[in-house]
Each structure stands twice: as C-alpha cells, then as structure tokens.
Amino acid sequence: MGVVEFEDVFVKYETYTGSVLALRGVTFSLGKGETILVMGPSGSGKTTILRVILGLVQPMHGTVRVFGMEPRDGKTGLEIRRRAGYLTQEGKMINELTVWENIMFYAEGRGRRVDEERVRELARELNVEAVLNKHPNHLSGGELKRAELVMVLSDEPELLLLDEPTSMLDAENSEVVIDLLSTFKGRVPMIVTSHDPRLFEISDRVLEVVGGVVGKSLRETAPSPRRDSHLER
C-alpha cells in the first residue's frame, strides 16, 4: 500500500461563471520512499492534485488515501497536513512575523520540537540565512520560496509536497535546491510539480497531466524542456 493513493479522482471547482473540471479520473499511487515528478502545462491540475492530498479540496468522485486515511473530514485532513510538508507555489507565510518566527510558529503549531541548529543549517545551505530576521513581505520571490522550503524541511515531515520548488529561482539557486532535495530522496516520499527538466534527475517517476487527465508517461518519456510563462518569470 502506497503513502498516497488516487483512484479515478474527479475534482470540480465552482466559480461565479460556471464550474471547472480540474481533475478527470486521476489514478496513481506513491510508494514509500518514492519521488514523483508531476509535469504539465499551466492550468492542467498539478496544484489541484496536491490540494486534494492535503484535504484542502474534496473530490467529487473517486477515492483518495493518504497515510491510509481518507482526507475527507476536517480531522483527518488536519492530521495529514500536520504530518506532511507543503511548499506552496506562491510562497505563503505570515507577514507580521519574521521568517524565523514563522518557522518557530510553524513547528510549535504542529506540535513539534524545534531544532534551531537544523533550521540555521538549512538556511545556510539555501543561502537565506541573511533573511531570517526579515518579514516575508520584504523578501524577493526567490528568497521567499527558499525561506518557505527551510520551514517545510525543518520539522522532518513524513511526506513532502513541493509545488514548483525551483520557480522564481536563478540557475545557481535552483541547483542548490535540487542538491538539497536529493538528500531527502529515498528517505521521504515526495511529490514535486515542476516544469524544470533538472528535477527529472531526482524523480523516480513522471506523471504527465494534461487537462486534468494523467497520461501514462513514465520515466522513459523524457519531457521536452518547455519554456512557458512560468519559467520566463
């Protein structure tokens, strides 16, 4: 049994103008210690997959199991979110606290003990030690992304969900992130979404999502490095 299991999952978003079917029958499973790279064009449903795993979005059809639980009610969802580490696509921290305080608050709020040395070490590795005492809204996009990564990695999660970890980063910093992530590979199961072909190296499997449907592309199908709007920015 995998850490994450999707079976024929459909997700529908209700909007003011109508509804959007974001996932249309997604089936896959993530084994222990496995790393999956989710690729696909913008709007194809990558982030939605992560949100379903965290119980932030409820599927309209199909079953989802995470750590053997169905993230259906608030309680299991909360438990899953507490055990998983989620790097958001746009970088989400509380602006009123400094990065350091955010990290402490994060760990305490999840009921973990904080290893301050470990936090500093991660920050040093990701070149964000200098911004620890700043407020998130005073950081550049790339700094914020890496600061959030420090936070997510700092409290030893049982599952890593990383939404475009190298977006907004220059080549050098992207390498640093990929290097660091490779040290978690095999130890912690990971789902990484990205357009970045370099992440291909650390993944065991690639899921190609197009229009909410998972193609059956596997490791053998090397994704062509597309230069879409996300990378430009």
Add this chain to the structure above:
Amino acid sequence: MLKYLTKIMVRRMSFFLLILMSFTVSLLIFGIVGQVGHLVDDNVEYTFAHYRPHAVYSLDFAFGRNTAPSAVRWETVKVMNALEKDLNKENLSAGFLVTLPVTYIKPLKIKGHTVYFQAYFFRNIGDVEEFGFKFNRPENHAVLLSYNLSGNLTPEAVSARFFDGNASLVRAYGIFREYPLNHLSSVEYVQVAVPLTNKTLTEYFRWLNQDILNSSGLRVTLYVASNIKNPVRDPHIIESLVTSKLPRSLIADVIGFYTKRYGKGGVAVDVMNGINGSRLVYFNGTWIDPARNEEYLMRVINRNRGIRSVSFDISLRRADIVDLVKEAGTQTVGFFEKYGGLLVVIYLPFFLLVLYASSTVFRDLRNDLEVLELRGIRRNLEVVQEFLIFLAAGLASAVAYAFLSILPDYSPSPLTFVGVTGLVYLTMLIARNGSTWRLGRGSLLSLTALLVAFILLGYMRVNGLVLVSRGYGALMLLFSLLMAFVPIMGIFVGYLFHRACSGLIRLFEPMFDVRYYLRSLAGYSYVLTFSAYSLGIFMLPRIASLDKVVNAVLRNSDYMAIVGYNGVTSLGLLADYLDKLSGGFGVMGLLAISLIFIVSLRKYRSVREYSSLRGGDLKAVQRSFLKFLFLKIGLVVVLSVAVALVLAVFLDAYIGVTYTSGKLLVENGRLTLQSLFKPPHVLIWG
C-alpha cells in the same frame, strides 16, 4: 503559541485601527447619551445666559401731590441704586425702568389720530438691556420698544411731539414677552424708553392729566428686571427664590431707604405685597398688621404727629425663569426630536468606520487562517484570536467609558456601557460574517439624487408648508418620504467620503513612483476618511453660523411668535453643541493624521534601509517620500474641506426645511400663506 498569535495581532495596523475606532465610537455614544442629561443642564445654562428678563417685579409708589420732576427723579434714582446694590450682592444683575400709568398721560391728537404714548425712563441703556431688549447702537438713545400706528404716522413724529423735536429713535428687538410693555390692543400707541433726566421728565410731565392727578395723586411704577447670574437647576429652589426671598429683600431695601431718609421713627411704610397677598405697615422696627391692629396703628400714628406715611405695592409681573427651568427636560426631548436626523447624519459615518476597520481585521484573520490551515496548525487558534479581537475592542470601549466617567457632567450608566459595547460587537459581527461591505451603483445613484434633492429644497427654503401654500399639496407625501430618508443619508455620506478618499489616493498613483507607500496606505483609506471627516466637523461651525438664524428670528417679533421661544433656544443650543463638539473632533482628526504620519515614516525608514543596502539613490527616496507626505496632507485638507462644505450645505438645508415657517390661513376655502419666515443661509459667506 499565544506569544506568536499576539505578535501577529499587535503588528497588524488594522487591529489598532479597530481599537481606535471602537474607542472613538464608544466615546461618541457615551457622549451623546451623557449629553441627554448634560443637555438639560446646557439648556438651563443657555436660558439663564440668554433669556431676559428672568423675573420682573413692579413696585408702585404713591407720590402724593408732589409732582416736581426733580423730586420724582431724585427719589426713584435713590431707590433704584439701593435696590441694585443689594441685588448685585445676591449675585443678580438688575435693570430698572420707571414709568407712569398710561392713563396719567393725555393721549396725543395728531393728524386726526389719537395716540397713547408711554415713556419708560432708564438711568443708563444697560437697564433696558436687562429687560431683554437688543438694539444696534447701544448708546444712551431713546429706544423704540413697540408701537401700533396706522396711516403714515411714524413713531418718530409722535415722539418728537412729546419731547420737543428730539426724534432719533433706535429700534429694539429681542425676546421680550410683553412686559413691562402694556399691551394696548385696538388703540394706536407708541412705547419708548428714554433716559431719566430732569429735562426728559419735565417735558413728559407737561402731558400729565391734571384731573386724575388731583383725585388720586401721582403714582410711579418702578419695574425691576432681576436676572440670575448662576444657573439654578432645582425648580423648587428657584421658585422660592423668585416668590419669597427676592421680594422680601426688595421690601427690606425700600424700607431701609425710607428709614434712612426720614429717621427710624419718622416714617411709617405701608406695604402691599401682591405676591403673598399681605398688607403690613412698618413703623419703628415693628410690623403692624392693619387688619388686626387698626386701633393700635391709629394710636401710634396719632402719638407721633408729623411722621410721614409712605406706601408702595409690590407685585411679581412674570417669572418665566421658573417655567423654563421646569421645562428644561421637555425642551431637551424636543431638541433631539428636532435635530435627531441631523445628528445621525453627523455621527453615523463613524459607525461605518468600525465596520470597515473590523472587516479588515477579520479579512486579515481569514488570510492567517488559510495559512495556518495549509500547515495543519490547530484550528482552535481561530477562537483564540477572535477572542483577543473582541476582548480588545471591548476593552477600548471600557476605557472610553472610564474616561467619560471621570468627567463629572457625563458619567454614563453601566447599562449604557453594556448597550454601547453590544452595539460595537454587533457592528463587528456584521463585518465578520458579511463579506466586504459595498453599496451598489443603483443605490449609490438614488441616494445621491435624494441628497441633492434634499439640499436643493432646503437651500430654497421649500418645505411642506410652502408646498401646501403654493397649491402643491400632493407633493407633501414625497416630501415626507424624503425627510424619512435623512438618517439613512448618514451611512451614505460616510461611504461617499470613503470612496472619495480611496479615489483620490488612486489619483496620485501615476504622478510619480510612490507605489510602495500607496500600497501601504490603500488599506488605511478609512483612517484618512476618519481624520478628514473629524477635521470637517471641526471646521463646520467655522463656516456655518447658526447665530445668523437666531438673530433673524429675534429681530422679527412676528416670526418670533411663530417659531417660539423653544425653537430659538434649541437653535442656540445646537450652535453651542456643534461648537463644543468641533473641538473634540479637531483633536481626534489630528491624532488620526499623526497615526498615518507615523505609519508612513516607518515605511520610509524601511525603504531607505532597503535601498541603501542595494546602493539606491537615497536622495530620490527622500524626495519622493516628502512629496508623498505633502500630497497626503493635501489630500486630508482637500477632503476635510469637502466634508465641511457638504456638512455645511446639509446643515443649511436642514435648517431651511426645519425653520421655514409661517401662518396658513383659509380664505374663501383656499389656503393662503399670510406670513412666511425663511431663515437666512447659515453659510458665513451668503
């Protein structure tokens, strides 16, 4: 955990704003509620300060057959001075007028008219003023008090005949309620006040009716206006002061005057007290009741041959002050009835600010929660934070309560505290559960139309009465509907200014690169609104003068009769009230500006730090900051002037609608307007 939660809250400006707003709004309502009681006091105070005369006594002296003007003058002046000295000691200001009964003077036959003429003699013009008369040139002129003449006969012509050619008369106006004037209906008359000199008295005495004089002797009436300097709030105290203490001391003074003049055993003073209906004779230190001890009295008088016998009557003509003190409560209720809508328009925008502030707080809170939710942090933190928010707002309200409790005149009741805090909480709950509060385009347009219609009608002094008299009775219904909408305009006015404020901020955007500050300020547009609005209220009494209306009513006794004393008092009170209010709002407005100033200074410092790290042009940063500050101050100034103007125009319209009044008569089955009072515009420039 709690440590971080409090940190988040405390570092958030919206939280401080909510506290500030709930403090201010609580202060305002506690103030208003306290003012209901306070206004009763204000009412009494205003009455004591402006209403004249408080009480009028008349003292009738019998002068026998001695009609020498100089003797009459000598004696009455002596009596007046003695009375004045004593009344001043009692903390009263007094005025005196001397006159003869109107029948003692032969009426004047002039151009086929028969005109009765009555002169009131005063020592100095201040005496006339103590009776409530006002005039433009307060010198020792002859003052025309009232007249009723037909044809082309002027009061000046009549007066000239009496006083040998000296015809210059100053016209009096003011709140005078018939006394001391004799109301001579259906005859032509002129009543003037003239200086008490040997010359004027001699000239006047030429017109004495010798027949009446020979039969009953000369009688002189001395009117005493006594005006109390320190307000008395207890009707019982003022009643006993006016009906027993003051008359007793007046009697004692007159007796003192005569005993000093003729010696203790040289005079018997016969006092008719019309106030308590007693008659007593004072002789040599004792009071004798002539009804019971007539025999004794005769014996005494006979034994002391050559003693003088003087007599005088004292009566209380009017004591309106007693009624006014008794009615102060009713008047206060009337005040709120009359100006409730206006006050709501002035105050309601502040509640809107609580709504805005708390909706920002809760929006921020929701954003936090979203972040916390992503991270699997316990949800009950939400409860903790909301508890903190409500606690803080409640505390702010409590501080306002404590603050006002220190002031002796206000001190609201604990029940009021519960009510006000409840109201603040209710507003916060509305903000918490509703999404952002917005008026749609349609309602915005229709409210603007209503506001404009109200202002136009009020400015033109058109109200229900005018509509009916012009034959547009059918429009009355629409007009009443418009009046009912007045309080709702309060919400709208605040919203309008808030929109204007954020609109103006956005206007600056393309001018130069201040995006950073602007973004930081966009959320504070309601603080700007708050400070502009407060400063607008501060300016209101400086560009609108209600005294103009008060004076206009007073100057015209016809309208005075229509508007009524209460209408004038409450208008004067409103002027006082707005004036008093404005000071407090000025302070609040400045506080809010300084808050904004501090916020932007903090932003500036962080920008400067940032740009010095990256080697940016510090001078440019400084320049753009200063430019920004000036613009912001300009923004607040422009907006507060706009607020003041709108409020002033609104006030003008409100006064126009409320005070336009007149007499409607039915003639041949049709309504006609006999007289119409249109209050002058309250704006100081028009």
